[in-house]
Amino acid sequence: xxxxxxxxxxxxxxxxxxxxxxFRRLEDADRHARGDNPMCGDxxxxxxxxxxxxxxxxxxxxxxxxxxxxxxxxxxxxxxxxKTQAEAHELGDKFRALAMTGTCPDCGAELADDxxxxxxxxxxxxxxxxxxxxxxxxxxxxxxxDDKQEAASSE
Amino acid sequence: xxxxxxxxxxxxxxxRQDxxxxxxxxxxKTLVFLDSGASAQKPRAxxxxxxxxxxxxxxxxxxxxYNLSEKATAAYEAARAAVARFLNAADExxxxxxxxxxxxxxxxxxxxxxxxxxxxxxxxxxxxxxHANLVPWQMLRDAHGVELRVAxxxxxxxxxxxxxEAKLADGRVKLVAVTHMSNVLGTVTPAERxxxxxxxxxxxxxxxxxxxxxxxxxxxxxxGCDFYVFTGHKLYGPTGIGVLxxxxxxxxxMPPFLGGGDMIAEVSLERxxxxxxxxxxxxxxxxxxxxxxxxxxxxYVESIGMPAIEAHERTLVDxxxxxxxxxxxLTLLGxxxxxxxxxxxxxxxxxxxxxxxxxxxxxxxxRSGRHCAEPLHARFNVESTCRASFGLYTTVExxxxxxxxxxxxxxxxx
Numbered sequence: 242x243x244x245x246x247x248x249x250x251x252x253x254x255x256x257x258x259x260x261x262x263x264f265r266r267l268e269d270a271d272r273h274a275r276g277d278n279p280m281c282g283d284x285x286x287x288x289x290x291x292x293x294x295x296x297x298x299x300x301x302x303x304x305x306x307x308x309x310x311x312x313x314x315x316x317x318x319x320x321x322x323x324k325t326q327a328e329a330h331e332l333g334d335k336f337r338a339l340a341m342t343g344t345c346p347d348c349g350a351e352l353a354d355d356x357x358x359x360x361x362x363x364x365x366x367x368x369x370x371x372x373x374x375x376x377x378x379x380x381x382x383x384x385x386x387d388d389k390q391e392a393a394s395s396e
Numbered sequence: 397x398x399x400x401x402x403x404x405x406x407x408x409x410x411x412r413q414d415x416x417x418x419x420x421x422x423x424x425k426t427l428v429f430l431d432s433g434a435s436a437q438k439p440r441a442x443x444x445x446x447x448x449x450x451x452x453x454x455x456x457x458x459x460x461x462y463n464l465s466e467k468a469t470a471a472y473e474a475a476r477a478a479v480a481r482f483l484n485a486a487d488e489x490x491x492x493x494x495x496x497x498x499x500x501x502x503x504x505x506x507x508x509x510x511x512x513x514x515x516x517x518x519x520x521x522x523x524x525x526x527h528a529n530l531v532p533w534q535m536l537r538d539a540h541g542v543e544l545r546v547a548x549x550x551x552x553x554x555x556x557x558x559x560x561e562a563k564l565a566d567g568r569v570k571l572v573a574v575t576h577m578s579n580v581l582g583t584v585t586p587a588e589r590x591x592x593x594x595x596x597x598x599x600x601x602x603x604x605x606x607x608x609x610x611x612x613x614x615x616x617x618x619x620g621c622d623f624y625v626f627t628g629h630k631l632y633g634p635t636g637i638g639v640l641x642x643x644x645x646x647x648x649x650m651p652p653f654l655g656g657g658d659m660i661a662e663v664s665l666e667r668x669x670x671x672x673x674x675x676x677x678x679x680x681x682x683x684x685x686x687x688x689x690x691x692x693x694x695x696y697v698e699s700i701g702m703p704a705i706e707a708h709e710r711t712l713v714d715x716x717x718x719x720x721x722x723x724x725x726l727t728l729l730g731x732x733x734x735x736x737x738x739x740x741x742x743x744x745x746x747x748x749x750x751x752x753x754x755x756x757x758x759x760x761x762x763r764s765g766r767h768c769a770e771p772l773h774a775r776f777n778v779e780s781t782c783r784a785s786f787g788l789y790t791t792v793e794x795x796x797x798x799x800x801x802x803x804x805x806x807x808x809x810x
Contacts, residue, residue, distance in 0.1 A: 368753060
């Protein structure tokens with residue numbers, strides 16, 4: 242009945258959705274932000290720990306939401322570890338383009354591997370109402386890195 | 397097939413032919429439209445009437461002393477008369493056309509709320525209100541110093557009448573504003589009892605009939621409420637048209653809400669005198685084509701007959717209750733004794749949005765999220781739900797198909 246949905250719900254997504262990685266509170270975080278899509282009820286809290294040079298040492302989140310939003314947040318926290326803040330912003334921009342179009346435009350060589358991992362979420366581009374589920378975590382990361390206090394939203 | 401009892405004189409297969417949209421496919425699957433509670437599909441009669449009006453009988457109303465405007469005015473006022481008959485209102489001037497149920501409730505909250513209620517008075521709503529019957533009262537509370545009280549909903553999803561009575565006891569509640577049928581739980585509230593109770597404690601009663609008016613006969617004189625609102629687009633009519641019914645003596649006491657053309661009897665640069673009811677509340681060019689479309693929808697529903705529609709929907713409700721409650725891991729919100737064809741549910745292994753995406757792949761359209769009733773979801777301790785809601789064109793086979801898809805969806809996510 243749902244075989245063609247495996248494009249959207251690839252095993253990686255179902256796995257990260259069921260068992261999100263870095264699903265914890267970072268007590269000694271340097272940055273923190275909330276993400277909230279009030280219309281659909283997806284919400285998350287994100288913590289970021291920075292190195293002395295400003296690189297992302299650790300990222301973790303907690304929240305409630307659909308498999309897509311949880312898997313996206315889970316994959317994001319894994320992907321941004323060790324990245325500079327500029328790289329994290331760039332990944333976010335590229336990921337939003339990926340979620341909206343299904344392809345990764347101008348993937349820089351240095352980020353190509355990361356974008357390839359995130360490609361599993363490209364299937365949401367076929368489902369316009371679900372794009373916001375995939376991008377909420379990245380909007381929240383932007384707010385955390387920019388130290389914005391208001392909750393991020395992708396609705 | 398057991399349960400597939402055909403209501404006398406009601407042939408769902410024939411009814412479905414009246415709705416052009418139902419014959420289409422979605423991603424290669426036959427459309428199974430189970431989101432009529434959000435907005436219902438339109439029969440050919442409504443579509444044709446609106447097109448014909450624009451092609452042959454359209455002009456602005458109440459303004460032109462020429463044939464076309466007189467024709468349009470007659471059709472618009474005939475729509476008012478049809479709504480009055482549909483609601484069994486005592487006087488067709490008690491029918492005020494608005495753009496939606498939301499606009500109708502806001503009209504009452506502004507006009508009755510600010511014009512008649514006083515600071516220190518209380519308004520009583522319930523936990524199962526659509527945001528349209530919650531936020532306008534919060535706005536009134538914040539702007540006007542009116543207290544807002546909220547009656548509880550029982551675990552079964554029924555209005556807690558003991559709590560309603562307790563909250564009315566001190567006599568400060570001057571208006572009770574509750575749903576006639578929950579858009580999430582399907583619960584039908586005891587309208588007549590609420591009217592008696594409210595009046596006994598010196599309060600007026602407003603019923604939000606957005607869902608109820610579609611599914612059963614609503615009779616203003618039998619219910620005994622003071623205000624009733626419903627919307628065209630859930631009643632197989634167009635969007636952009638809603639109805640406020642109010643008792644004449646209340647509408648006459650209320651100040652106008654929106655100011656503009658058509659709502660005045662006399663105007664100078666210094667002052668205005670409002671027009672009589674209902675024009676007083678219909679500022680600006682009204683939704684003319686939509687009102688005429690609503691009349692066509694009412695004619696359509698009445699040609700089938702509300703008793704036949706009710707009987708058909710009872711069959712659907714019984715089927716859905718039996719089928720959905722048998723699915724492992726599925727939680728149904730609410731199990732009211734008196735309910736209509738709206739079922740909100742959550743699946744243990746899948747979020748509502750994931751589930752809705754899966755169901756879409758089978759051709760099934762359901763709503764997912766909180767259905768404009770966030771506090772009610774908090775009350776039942778769920779983040780979000782999927783909601784299947786039925787119309788007069790819904791079939792028992794569609795409900796069986798939904799149940800089958802839900803079982804398979806659970807396997808997919810397990």
